[in-house]
Amino acid sequence: MGGLRTAGDLVARAQLSKKLKLGDAKKYVTEKLGIDLETMTDECAMKDLREKLDIGYALSSLGRAKGMAAKARIAALCDFKIDCVTRFLEKTKMGGASSTSE
Numbered sequence: 612m613g614g615l616r617t618a619g620d621l622v623a624r625a626q627l628s629k630k631l632k633l634g635d636a637k638k639y640v641t642e643k644l645g646i647d648l649e650t651m652t653d654e655c656a657m658k659d660l661r662e663k664l665d666i667g668y669a670l671s672s673l674g675r676a677k678g679m680a681a682k683a684r685i686a687a688l689c690d691f692k693i694d695c696v697t698r699f700l701e702k703t704k705m706g707g708a709s710s711t712s713e
Contacts, residue, residue, distance in 0.1 A: 617657045628691045643689045
């Protein structure tokens with residue numbers, strides 16, 4: 612996995628958040644994104660998918676999600692509980708749009 616260039620960040624978060632082994636984490640992410648393992652490791656395909664889903668990319672272009680916005684989208688898409696996103700939503704009174712469930 613290549614971090615933000617492919618799906619390594621999502622797999623790592625699945626391992627930590629959902630307490631999954633590496634193979635199970637990869638399967639979880641591929642199911643959530645609706646892709647296969649080959650696509651998940653293809654940098655070009657993942658760049659297009661990340662831009663389509665607006666979940667951040669290492670070299671995000673103007674107008675694309677970055678930082679907290681990307682994390683909030685990832686949390687919602689993959690059902691991850693990301694503490695900083697939860698705190699942000701609570702502090703900004705946007706908590707009604709709950710970011711995740713554990």
